[in-house]
Amino acid sequence: MTELKVSAIREGTVIDHIPAGKGLKVIEILKLGRLSNGGAVLLAINVPSKKLGRKDIVKVEGKFLSEEEVNKIALVAPTATVNIIRDYKVVEKFKVEIPDIIEGILRCANPNCITHYEYVTTKFYVISREPLKVRCHYCERTMEEEEILANL
Ligand code: CTP
Ligand code: ZN
Structure with missing residues (x-):
């Protein structure tokens, strides 16, 4: 299978397995359009996925999410996986969960x-x-x- 390459990030957060079409909404609710640290934000739309058919991915350089932000993502994109990246490696991975x-x-x-x-x-x-x-x-x-x- 050919794989679409989206740049890896050095340090930050990758929000993966977002339902196709919800990536922009994730950017909006996290206010990533005006990220204060000047880090890059990458959005991939309609990427082929084994689990979801199609998915969106949001990569945010130099930012780590608060619990509140993770809960917001869960409401918009309940299938999302959050990956924490340090020195190009995934050091932590978890699925978002809608709280009670x-x-x-x-x-x-x-x-x-x-x-x-x-x-x-x-x-x-x-x-x-x-x-x-x-x-x-x-x-x-x-x-x-x-x-x-x-x-x-
Ligand atoms: N990623 C990135 N930059 C890095 C490392 C990883 O942007 N330096 C991204 C990958 O492109 C992928 C996500 O972070 O979208 C998770 O990486 P990884 O766990 O290596 O991928 P998979 O094994 O495919 O993840 P999963 O099993 O959760 O589908
Ligand atoms: Zn009320």
């Missing part, structure tokens, strides 16, 4: 929800992973994938 409770990373879609008026950290319970569905702790509004992605 999502705190602080999502806005409530209900405009009347108290979270828009008071300084409280948002909190949602994951009631289904496939399809993705969450419920607001404060107003009990449920949100499905499209609304979740629009409020990250």
